[in-house]
Amino acid sequence: LEGGRSGVGRARAIAGAKVTIRDVARMAEVSVATVSRALNESSTVSVETRNHVLRIAGELDFVPHAGARSLSLRRTDTIGVLLPDLHGEYFSELIRGLDLGARGNGQHLLLSALHGDIGEAIAALRTMRSRVDGLVVMSPFAQSELLAEAVNGAIPLVRLNSRDSSRSASCFAIDNYLGAFEIAQHLIAWGHSRIAFVAGPADNLDARDRLRGFKDAHARAGQAAGPVLAGDFREESGFAAAARLLEAGLPDAIFAANDAMAIGCLQALKYAGVAVPAEVALAGFDDIPMARLVDPPLTTARVPIAEIGRLAVECCVELVRGRVITPGCRLFAPELLIRASSGANQGQAAPPRTRMRGRS
Amino acid sequence: LEGGRSGVGRARAIAGAKVTIRDVARMAEVSVATVSRALNESSTVSVETRNHVLRIAGELDFVPHAGARSLSLRRTDTIGVLLPDLHGEYFSELIRGLDLGARGNGQHLLLSALHGDIGEAIAALRTMRSRVDGLVVMSPFAQSELLAEAVNGAIPLVRLNSRDSSRSASCFAIDNYLGAFEIAQHLIAWGHSRIAFVAGPADNLDARDRLRGFKDAHARAGQAAGPVLAGDFREESGFAAAARLLEAGLPDAIFAANDAMAIGCLQALKYAGVAVPAEVALAGFDDIPMARLVDPPLTTARVPIAEIGRLAVECCVELVRGRVITPGCRLFAPELLIRASSGANQGQAAPPRTRMRGRS
């Protein structure tokens, strides 16, 4: 009677029918408790029993049911990630960082990318809530407070790139204000007296901070800020903005709130036969890979997005594990990358005080 | 006694303590079965009870425990995705498509990226197996048969971009062979008689197929294929390959197995003062967004990667739901995009038979 079991077990494994811990227990001729202990490295199992059980489990190709496990353990070992509609290298680098942080801590990643409004985000958050131990949320929405509310304190929440004054949240963000301030300062230092700004979406927090940095750098320098043009972070809107400037009269420099729009500007300028940086200097933000490949290479601010993603997940895991972390926003300073598009001579130590310009 | 319950429930919701279906039942003064039925739109519940229950559940901010649900329902409503170490726009577009396919079918996406070797991938597959209803796996490994084995038929498996002769698997892939064949044919038709090929990683199936296409196009044309240089799909390796060609003597044209490497080539050629396409024509593969922005814009083959991702997930969901799908590989033909880098005059109907060249 007992002899037949091995055959049954093997058949099971081959057929792919779900094999449970009871099957393993039966085959190994021990109790389910012992199997559980052996599988979970509990020390209260004799070495030989453990090995025996492990061998049988392997033969049966046993994989514990995650749902049952989470029911019993009250944890899922997965972190949920909610991201806005991101593009290109920025998105893939972010995910790379998130994945790194998760797998490094034995966590799975439940991903949800959003293609829409905040209502959709809240709905997504609700359905994720019961499947994850913690959440990492990146929301460009100004009303992102609502998101934290949706989670309702049920599980830890870490925010990405949404600096806000929320009392209790942990948050990892790029210092958009500082980066924009520095770029504007750089342009001003190089003698550009009329600098136009191509803004991002009005309801986007990153975009707002970059605009503030742009303006404050001018205020600090005691110089009037140039015109601010509307944009939406996409290349096309940069192209359109430059086209408007070409019509209204070119400034000395254009600072676009991200690289994609800066590249759009560059295209429009090239098309119109305007030399960059000789006639108009140009700068962007983000340092997407294309930035150094365009001609001329783009002056910009690099944001360590993968690193931030990794840290955010790690912080989330810590919170899940009950570590008390003082809440607050950790800001990461972007790195100013001066390339040819801003007209700065990289070999030269100090910027010129004034600058001769070909056009008035 | 009963009067106090409402207060307790509200306190619970505020505190964020896990509220279960029993709490809802108690508050609504019905049985858990009724709550379950109300929440799951079962028709066997009176409209008023349903509304009542729904209201209470809302007040309590109740979210069903996914683990318990999956235990009972024997499904998780999530699809697992296993991806290799991908970069840039290709990666983000793919994820966009996968996400679209998942959310469109009410599924969650469990993502696992960055798999160096196949052992790692197999381990990841094992731990995912119990948390998902189906898997979409993209493996560039030639030995990817092992992956299917790891799943052992426990759940449906759909492969991405790994064309193989596996009897039972469903698979969605780009016709790399065809795309490469057409690009090579295009270069040949435009009179380039010596065409170098910058290959991808030797163990990468996509790369192999592209090389085959390149060679077969030459065979078909009765023309000897130019030198094949090693590469690894990264920009740097394209740069290095072009550097080697500059030293050994330039061909008439260079066909890189992907756009990233083609752009690397372009950089090296520019750096050396070689005019593209006047002195050397150039073509890539993938149509990453940068391809049309470099100067000159890159001739390449566009692969509908987001679309493929979406379809793969949808197919997987169908399989999970028990739809019988005839297995096999669905190949998607890339779209040949002729731009300036290959020297073809787009306004011109037919390619020239022979071509005058500035260099021997």
Next chain:
DNA sequence: TTGTAAGCGTTATCAG
């Protein structure tokens, strides 16, 4: 239409 109760697969407590 509603309630009762038996699973679903694990882990953990408590005896042995």
Next chain:
DNA sequence: CTGATAACGCTTACAA
């Protein structure tokens, strides 16, 4: 060191 057994939260026959 090992074995019963009671949770864990939900769905679903089966009864009423």
